[in-house]
Amino acid sequence: MGLLVDGVWRDQWYDTSKTGGRFERQASQFRNWVTPDGEPGPSGEGGFAAEAGRYHLYVSYACPWAHRTLIFRKLKRLEDLISVSVVDPRMGDEGWTFGDFPGATPDEVNGARRLYEIYVKAAPKATTRVTVPVLWDKARGTIVSNESADIIRMFNSAFDDLTGDTGDFYPPRLRADIDALNARIYERVNNGVYRAGFATTQAAYEEAFEALFDELDALDDRLSDQRFLTGGQATEADWRLFTTLVRFDAVYVGHFKCNRRRIADYPSLSGYLRDLHQWPGVRETVRLDHIKTHYYWSHTTINPTRVIPLGPALDLDAPHGREALG
Numbered sequence: 001m002g003l004l005v006d007g008v009w010r011d012q013w014y015d016t017s018k019t020g021g022r023f024e025r026q027a028s029q030f031r032n033w034v035t036p037d038g039e040p041g042p043s044g045e046g047g048f049a050a051e052a053g054r055y056h057l058y059v060s061y062a063c064p065w066a067h068r069t070l071i072f073r074k075l076k077r078l079e080d081l082i083s084v085s086v087v088d089p090r091m092g093d094e095g096w097t098f099g100d101f102p103g104a105t106p107d108e109v110n111g112a113r114r115l116y117e118i119y120v121k122a123a124p125k126a127t128t129r130v131t132v133p134v135l136w137d138k139a140r141g142t143i144v145s146n147e148s149a150d151i152i153r154m155f156n157s158a159f160d161d162l163t164g165d166t167g168d169f170y171p172p173r174l175r176a177d178i179d180a181l182n183a184r185i186y187e188r189v190n191n192g193v194y195r196a197g198f199a200t201t202q203a204a205y206e207e208a209f210e211a212l213f214d215e216l217d218a219l220d221d222r223l224s225d226q227r228f229l230t231g232g233q234a235t236e237a238d239w240r241l242f243t244t245l246v247r248f249d250a251v252y253v254g255h256f257k258c259n260r261r262r263i264a265d266y267p268s269l270s271g272y273l274r275d276l277h278q279w280p281g282v283r284e285t286v287r288l289d290h291i292k293t294h295y296y297w298s299h300t301t302i303n304p305t306r307v308i309p310l311g312p313a314l315d316l317d318a319p320h321g322r323e324a325l326g
């Protein structure tokens with residue numbers, strides 16, 4: 001684990017000494033947008049037009065943020081248009097690398113051995129954490145974006161003219177609801193599990209833990225009489241929640257001490273998780289071997305032995321019965 005300082009790699013764990021033991025996630029630095037015609041998007045610069053074969057996605061199957069982008073690539077039928085490299089789930093002294101773990105791939109586009117080389121190629125003097133996902137532009141030889149929330153929005157609509165797929169996971173009439181849900185769920189659940197797990201004081205851990213389970217209780221309640229977060233239609237908000245839920249019982253309960261309840265114990269959230277997991281194409285994006293290996297092997301401040309638990313037994317393919325909610 002480490003970061004780039006003026007384009008030079010430094011092996012260094014998160015510093016929580018100045019924040020009362022609280023983990024604070026850094027803002028992503030590359031915020032350009034792919035748009036249908038190359039016009040600038042909501043942030044960054046223009047010049048990134050949607051084209052088949054032009055863009056490449058660097059992901060880890062382990063990472064919940066990268067997982068969102070893989071799901072959108074699948075749901076929006078972008079697999080033939082956007083190529084992918086998968087890093088090794090074991091993140092060590094050199095950060096993310098291209099290794100030989102089953103299901104990981106080499107970097108066929110840039111021939112890098114470590115992900116930070118991609119960042120240095122895009123910005124030789126960069127001072128930044130080196131995170132997945134990264135959306136790379138093969139034409140300009142640079143990073144378009146390393147912010148998953150933006151990448152899934154681009155995938156949702158920028159390539160529609162090329163794919164003919166006009167399915168919309170951020171429909172105008174639901175945007176206010178989706179934005180409000182995203183804000184709460186990001187803070188308390190998606191990032192909340194990290195705030196609990198990476199806390200280095202009891203108080204910081206408890207603060208994150210309480211907010212996380214308050215929110216999960218509220219979401220379970222909300223999902224008791226509607227199939228998805230905004231009603232009868234799956235949206236971006238559901239896919240953003242899904243990638244945390246699918247890691248929860250396998251990793252966050254034990255490794256991040258998020259153990260008041262498992263998702264399996266929640267009557268609605270457990271079926272909801274299975275419903276989304278069984279959505280066509282989604283199961284193939286879920287690699288629990290990468291997920292468990294990544295967290296338990298990489299975070300040696302939390303698990304110094306690097307022993308990876310064999311359980312729990314999960315049955316995400318069991319019937320969920322949620323079609324009845326309409």
Ligand SMILES: N[C@@H](CCC(=O)N[C@@H](CS)C(=O)NCC(=O)O)C(=O)O
Nearest residue numbers: 063064065129130131132146147148
């Ligand atoms: N805001 C980013 C966060 C991505 C992120 O933090 N990814 C983690 C993996 S789950 C990572 O690469 N961490 C490496 C590090 O922090 O050094 C996004 O949503 O795209």
